[in-house]
Amino acid sequence: MTDLPVLSILILLPAVGAVLTPFLRKDPIVRWFSLLVLFADFLLALWVLLNFDPNTAAMQFGEHRVWVPNLGISYRLGIDGISVWFVVLTSLLGWICVLASWWSISIRVKEFMTCLLAMQSLMIGVFCALDMILFYILWEAMLVPMYLIIGIWGGANRVYAAFKFFLYTLAGSLLFLIGILLLYFGGGQTFDVLALMEVQYPFPLQIWVFLAFLVAFAVKIPMVPVHTWLPDAHVQAPTAGSIILAGVLLKMGAYGFLRFSLPMLPDASQYFAPMMIALSAVAIVYGGFLALAQSDIKKLIAYSSVSHMGFITLGLFTFDAKGMSGAVIQMFNHGITTGALFLFVGIIYERTHSRDIAAYGGLIKVVPLFGILFAAFLLSSMALPGLNGFIGELLVLAAAFGVSGWAGAAGALGALVGAAYLLGVYRQMLLGEVKTPGDVFVWDLGRRELACAAPLLLFVVWFGLYPKPFLTILQPSLDHLMTQLNPTAVTP
Amino acid sequence: MEFLLSIRPVLAIAVSLTAAVLILCLRNRANLRDAVSVAAAVVKFLIVISLAPLVLDGGTHDLTLFEVLPGVDFAFRVDALGMVFATVSSLLWILAALYSIGYMRSQNEHAQTRFFAAFAVSLSAAVGGAFAANLFTLVIFYELLSLITYPLVYHKEDKASWAGSRRYVVYLIGASKSLLLVALALTYHLAGTLDFMPQGVFGGTDASGALLSVVYLCYLFGFAKAAIMPFHAWLPAAMVAPTPVSALLHAVAVVKMGVFCLLRVIFYVMGVDLMSSLGLAIATAYLVSFTIVMASIYALTRDDLKARLAYSTVSQLSYIILGAVLLTPMAAVGGVTHIAAHAFSKITLFFCAGSIYCASHRRNISDLAGIGRQLPWTMGAFFIGSLGMIGLPPSGGFISKWYLVLGSVEAGELVFLTVLLASAVLNAAYFLPVTYTAFFEKSKPPQGQTLVAMQDVREVPMVAVPLLITAILSLVLGLSPGFFVDLAQLVMRGAGLG
Numbered sequence: 001m002t003d004l005p006v007l008s009i010l011i012l013l014p015a016v017g018a019v020l021t022p023f024l025r026k027d028p029i030v031r032w033f034s035l036l037v038l039f040a041d042f043l044l045a046l047w048v049l050l051n052f053d054p055n056t057a058a059m060q061f062g063e064h065r066v067w068v069p070n071l072g073i074s075y076r077l078g079i080d081g082i083s084v085w086f087v088v089l090t091s092l093l094g095w096i097c098v099l100a101s102w103w104s105i106s107i108r109v110k111e112f113m114t115c116l117l118a119m120q121s122l123m124i125g126v127f128c129a130l131d132m133i134l135f136y137i138l139w140e141a142m143l144v145p146m147y148l149i150i151g152i153w154g155g156a157n158r159v160y161a162a163f164k165f166f167l168y169t170l171a172g173s174l175l176f177l178i179g180i181l182l183l184y185f186g187g188g189q190t191f192d193v194l195a196l197m198e199v200q201y202p203f204p205l206q207i208w209v210f211l212a213f214l215v216a217f218a219v220k221i222p223m224v225p226v227h228t229w230l231p232d233a234h235v236q237a238p239t240a241g242s243i244i245l246a247g248v249l250l251k252m253g254a255y256g257f258l259r260f261s262l263p264m265l266p267d268a269s270q271y272f273a274p275m276m277i278a279l280s281a282v283a284i285v286y287g288g289f290l291a292l293a294q295s296d297i298k299k300l301i302a303y304s305s306v307s308h309m310g311f312i313t314l315g316l317f318t319f320d321a322k323g324m325s326g327a328v329i330q331m332f333n334h335g336i337t338t339g340a341l342f343l344f345v346g347i348i349y350e351r352t353h354s355r356d357i358a359a360y361g362g363l364i365k366v367v368p369l370f371g372i373l374f375a376a377f378l379l380s381s382m383a384l385p386g387l388n389g390f391i392g393e394l395l396v397l398a399a400a401f402g403v404s405g406w407a408g409a410a411g412a413l414g415a416l417v418g419a420a421y422l423l424g425v426y427r428q429m430l431l432g433e434v435k436t437p438g439d440v441f442v443w444d445l446g447r448r449e450l451a452c453a454a455p456l457l458l459f460v461v462w463f464g465l466y467p468k469p470f471l472t473i474l475q476p477s478l479d480h481l482m483t484q485l486n487p488t489a490v491t492p
Numbered sequence: 493m494e495f496l497l498s499i500r501p502v503l504a505i506a507v508s509l510t511a512a513v514l515i516l517c518l519r520n521r522a523n524l525r526d527a528v529s530v531a532a533a534v535v536k537f538l539i540v541i542s543l544a545p546l547v548l549d550g551g552t553h554d555l556t557l558f559e560v561l562p563g564v565d566f567a568f569r570v571d572a573l574g575m576v577f578a579t580v581s582s583l584l585w586i587l588a589a590l591y592s593i594g595y596m597r598s599q600n601e602h603a604q605t606r607f608f609a610a611f612a613v614s615l616s617a618a619v620g621g622a623f624a625a626n627l628f629t630l631v632i633f634y635e636l637l638s639l640i641t642y643p644l645v646y647h648k649e650d651k652a653s654w655a656g657s658r659r660y661v662v663y664l665i666g667a668s669k670s671l672l673l674v675a676l677a678l679t680y681h682l683a684g685t686l687d688f689m690p691q692g693v694f695g696g697t698d699a700s701g702a703l704l705s706v707v708y709l710c711y712l713f714g715f716a717k718a719a720i721m722p723f724h725a726w727l728p729a730a731m732v733a734p735t736p737v738s739a740l741l742h743a744v745a746v747v748k749m750g751v752f753c754l755l756r757v758i759f760y761v762m763g764v765d766l767m768s769s770l771g772l773a774i775a776t777a778y779l780v781s782f783t784i785v786m787a788s789i790y791a792l793t794r795d796d797l798k799a800r801l802a803y804s805t806v807s808q809l810s811y812i813i814l815g816a817v818l819l820t821p822m823a824a825v826g827g828v829t830h831i832a833a834h835a836f837s838k839i840t841l842f843f844c845a846g847s848i849y850c851a852s853h854r855r856n857i858s859d860l861a862g863i864g865r866q867l868p869w870t871m872g873a874f875f876i877g878s879l880g881m882i883g884l885p886p887s888g889g890f891i892s893k894w895y896l897v898l899g900s901v902e903a904g905e906l907v908f909l910t911v912l913l914a915s916a917v918l919n920a921a922y923f924l925p926v927t928y929t930a931f932f933e934k935s936k937p938p939q940g941q942t943l944v945a946m947q948d949v950r951e952v953p954m955v956a957v958p959l960l961i962t963a964i965l966s967l968v969l970g971l972s973p974g975f976f977v978d979l980a981q982l983v984m985r986g987a988g989l990g
Binding site: 322382383384386393394397400409412413415416418419427431432465466468471 | 558670671677
């Protein structure tokens with residue numbers, strides 16, 4: 001372990017980039033500068049991962065600076081085996097977002113890249129924060145650049161979508177703040193996350209805080225019935241916005257459950273588990289059927305996210321070692337796969353300006369490289385055995401059957417419907433007679449686009465066959481979480 | 493039991509994957525490209541057969557590559573059952589590769605590179621499945637096989653092939669994404685492992701019989717490639733594929749993969765004791781008996797030769813499962829041997845159907861009157877193939893059905909004896925008339941415009957030679973069945989039946 005404040009550097013590097021970007025003159029320089037900053041950030045995150053000690057559940061790379069002493073607020077950072085993966089995921093998607101916006105963002109490039117860099121800084125901050133107020137500030141601040149990304153560089157209906165996104169998440173966040181204050185005054189008298197985990201709260205208080213947190217996290221995930229902002233936001237957002245939304249922002253809701261609700265409010269979590277499992281089952285099936293009915297490719301992927309995020313909450317609330325590790329690995333894999341799907345939709349949209357699935361056909365013949373890679377990501381999303389989606393799905397389902405046959409059956413139905421709509425896209429867009437919207441010319445992937453796809457594909461294959469590195473790093477933290485949830489349980 | 497750490501199982505899988513890459517690279521040099529197919533097939537067979545001596549001595553070749561999840565490895569094990577499947581698939585690939593070259597060239601088919609590449613990968617999937625040491629590894633190759641055969645089924649890219657391939661994928665992926673996934677998840681949840689074990693994996697669990705029965709049923713129908721009714725309709729639909737695909741994949745590799753997976757489940761996941769104590773064995777026996785008889789009746793009503801062959805396959809696959817679930821030594825030997833016996837005979841019959849189509853563009857049996865005089869080798873081979881289906885000596889089908897009949901007597905179940913005999917009669921009723929029509933009926937002037945006039949019909953040598961070889965092999969198997977029967981007996985003893 002070194003004395004360098006690595007996590008702070010990881011967070012501040014993009015922030016400094018965001019501050020410097022407005023002073024750059026030309027668009028190409030802005031693009032290259034943002035790319036370099038975010039790629040350096042990614043390399044640093046990889047360094048953190050390689051130096052991460054997988055044998056302990058304790059927070060690593062910890063930093064602590066007093067911030068507002070008389071309120072007990074401090075600048076406290078640290079990562080464990082869960083959050084380290086989301087730091088890696090965020091930093092990976094960061095530079096991919098820059099590449100994905102290389103030409104598709106042609107107006108206000110400077111401002112756009114500033115937003116992206118700021119977003120990256122805030123998102124990594126969220127996953128590293130170990131002080132409730134710091135977490136809350138970063139969590140809220142993220143709304144602003146995201147709002148701008150959708151509202152300025154989005155599609156025709158961007159203002160409506162951005163506003164809806166803003167309102168939903170803001171409403172949730174306010175309750176989150178109330179929950180934090182309840183925890184503070186209810187016994188902790190501190191905002192230190194680790195200290196709050198040690199406090200034994202009375203059951204009624206746990207119930208209220210859980211519900212307050214639930215609203216905030218459920219909106220972010222999103223769970224049915226507060227999911228309606230997601231399709232609008234995805235459809236209107238530029239490609240990079242969709243990648244960030246699907247890849248990182250949705251994970252934050254589930255991360256909230258892992259970091260706060262489960263360890264701090266174990267009794268309430270147990271109490272609400274049946275409801276959470278039922279809501280997850282509904283999301284899996286309902287989201288799946290909604291996706292099946294879509295003709296707009298971005299909407300289809302958005303609804304598929306609702307369904308797939310249902311698997312994650314289902315796994316979390318089984319309180320089973322398999323289910324929870326399945327949920328976390330599914331969080332990571334969903335970020336990779338859905339990020340890749342939005343990337344590829346963006347690539348084809350850039351060429352044709354159409355999201356209508358039925359307007360395409362036979363793309364694998366015209367643009368074979370695009371076709372084969374897009375097919376691989378669709379199959380990964382479908383959880384084909386051997387690709388990354390399957391591991392999480394299998395683990396979550398195995399655990400779900402241990403809790404309730406109905407939850408398991410809903411999961412299986414969701415998987416079946418998932419196969420139906422994803423194979424439907426595969427068949428319609430890639431196979432059959434060659435057609436493109438308006439018969440425009442489409443060209444195959446360039447080097448820049450391949451550079452975006454390659455690392456994502458690597459994870460798709462790697463974690464499909466050999467997820468052990470992921471699980472090894474994850475396991476101690478998850479075991480620790482299990483003991484916090486149920487002090488008598490001894491996990492093997 | 494001796495076991496050997498061996499890299500050869502992986503080599504056997506890698507050969508055809510490498511071949512697929514080479515085939516794609518050589519897309520502009522057709523001769524070289526097709527030579528790669530044949531060479532890879534020969535090498536693959538030699539590797540597979542080099543694994544046989546140890547297996548015949550009761551040993552296994554083992555290779556664990558890495559741990560995927562706790563209790564789940566990515567691992568290979570070559571045992572007797574896997575050896576049967578791998579030998580049959582890899583041996584017949586050599587002939588199918590030669591046949592495909594003749595067929596595709598004589599038909600001037602498009603997208604031949606895609607065809608041969610996908611063909612090679614599907615052989616990797618089949619052998620990978622055969623050598624898989626646990627359910628996880630098996631399912632990876634099972635799904636790979638579904639996926640890679642999809643372009644082979646829609647190969648023609650006309651309306652009919654899109655419709656047929658759609659049904660193919662919907663059935664196979666649908667069954668595996670719903671039922672098979674549930675079966676795997678429940679197995680992992682209940683047993684904590686996905687390994688194969690000689691007495692099944694559920695020994696130490698306290699799961700109720702009803703739940704275990706559900707798990708078993710999910711496997712039974714989830715492995716839809718076994719084509720047990722009512723999950724059989726994808727197989728006739730897959731006949732839109734070019735005939736070499738129907739021959740090697742939809743009579744051997746793909747369908748046998750389904751049956752093979754079920755045998756793995758019956759013997760090594762559920763275990764013989766559980767199958768018998770829960771009454772699952774006898775229930776399955778009735779189910780597959782129904783499939784045997786019904787599919788034969790369907791076959792009887794089909795005039796399209798390939799459709800008739802497809803329904804015949806549905807029926808014959810259930811013989812293999814019947815052999816397993818009768819749970820007697822003889823029946824098990826018969827069932828496992830039938831994997832090989834059916835393969836050699838059925839591939840011959842499909843090769844013949846393709847040869848007829850190449851030479852005359854005829855599909856319907858009613859149009860074949862008098863064709864025997866023009867295509868004596870093809871129709872002679874067809875007759876030999878028919879013997880195997882009916883189970884008459886000296887074909888390999890006689891050996892396997894003989895064991896099956898003995899097995900059903902051993903089990904004391906006259907119902908199944910009746911089913912076997914009735915099915916033999918039905919097989920005779922739908923195969924022998926084809927030969928009769930071809931040789932002894934007078935030819936009629938062709939009605940469709942695409943049909944070649946009968947006097948112009950000539951054997952296509954490149955397709956006729958492989959089908960003669962497979963016909964001879966099916967007879968060799970009947971005269972000298974030792975290799976497969978010995979392996980089958982090892983399977984039977986390994987499952988705890990003797």
